[in-house]
Amino acid sequence: MSTPAEPTGVHREQVTVRRAPRLVNFGLVGVILGIVAALVLTFAFEPNQDYTRLQVFGFLLLICLTAGIALMMAVAVLLERLVGRRTLTAVADRIEVNDAAPASAPEAGDADDTTTAADPTPEGEPAGDRAARSPGAAEPDRSVDN
DSSP states (O other), X not given: OOOOOEEEEEEEEEEEEEOOOOHHHHHHHHHHHHHHHXXXXXXXXXXXXXXXXXXXXXXXXXXXXXXXXXXXXXXXXXXXXXXXXXXXXXXEEXXXXXXXXXXXXXXXXXXXXXXXXXXXXXTTSOGGGHHHHSTTOOOOOOOOOO
């Protein structure tokens, strides 16, 4: 079993922290607003003789979804510009870790062990026969259909 990686050094750095809006949330709000606007506009006017209400809703949905997403992304960019001005300067510790495994001999008991918890198949046995050894597992179908 390997030992955890040892820290090799700690460096203090000055970092700038700022808040930023999550664009995905603004996009989802734009989608919802677009759907609601398309639904309202579909039933706000008299029915058309050439198109069904479902067709009108589909046309309006394409337009309103695009407009809703574009509008909310513009709002997100404006908020990011306003909120992004307020920054905080902080001191952070960067810890460098050496992940290289030592080239030492295996621990006692590891040298002869050829199975692992993830792969309990003994050496020399095909991996396909694992299911037959598992308790409660169905027997593999070995019949040949002509």
